Amino acid sequence: MATIRHHFRATEEGTFHKRLTALTRMLGVAAAMVVLVVGAVPQAQASPSAAYIGDGYPNNPHGVWCVQHLINDVYEDIYPRMRPIPEDGLWGPNTKWGVKWFQDQVYLYPDGIVGRATGQKILEEGDSYYGGHNYCYSYVPNE
Known part of the structure; x- marks a missing residue:
C-alpha cells in the first residue's frame, strides 16, 4: 500500500482513497470498452457453402x-x-x-x-x- 500511496503522491488518507476509487472506475470503463470492441469484431466461421472455384465461377x-x-x-x-x-x-x-x-x-x-x-x-x-x-x-x- 505504501508504494501505491507514494505513486499517487497522496498526502492525506482521503485524497488517496478518492484517487484509488477514480482509478478503479477508469479501469472498469476501460475493461468494458475492450469487451465491447472485441465483441463487435466478427469471428471467422467455417463455410461449407464457399463458392466453387474454377472456370466460370467467382473465384475468391x-x-x-x-x-x-x-x-x-x-x-x-x-x-x-x-x-x-x-x-x-x-x-x-x-x-x-x-x-x-x-x-x-x-x-x-x-x-x-x-x-x-x-x-x-x-x-x-x-x-x-x-x-x-x-x-x-x-x-x-x-x-
Whole structure:
C-alpha cells in the first residue's frame, strides 16, 4: 500500500482513497470498452457453402490461393522441392492443370473444378497449417 500511496503522491488518507476509487472506475470503463470492441469484431466461421472455384465461377482470391498452396503441398510430397502452381490467388491454366492433376491422384473425376468433394480432399491432403479446419476451410468448398 505504501508504494501505491507514494505513486499517487497522496498526502492525506482521503485524497488517496478518492484517487484509488477514480482509478478503479477508469479501469472498469476501460475493461468494458475492450469487451465491447472485441465483441463487435466478427469471428471467422467455417463455410461449407464457399463458392466453387474454377472456370466460370467467382473465384475468391483467398480460395484460389488456398487451392494453389494446398495442391502444391501434395505435389511436393510426391516430387520433392517442386511446386508447379504459382501461388498468386489468380485462377488460370496452371491452377486448372493442378486441380485436374490432384483430382486424378485422389480418384475424382478430373474436371478442373473445385467443388465440395474436391475441396474436401484438398483440405484433407494439403498441409495442416492452412488445410483441415484452419484458414482455408472458410474459402474452399467442402462437405
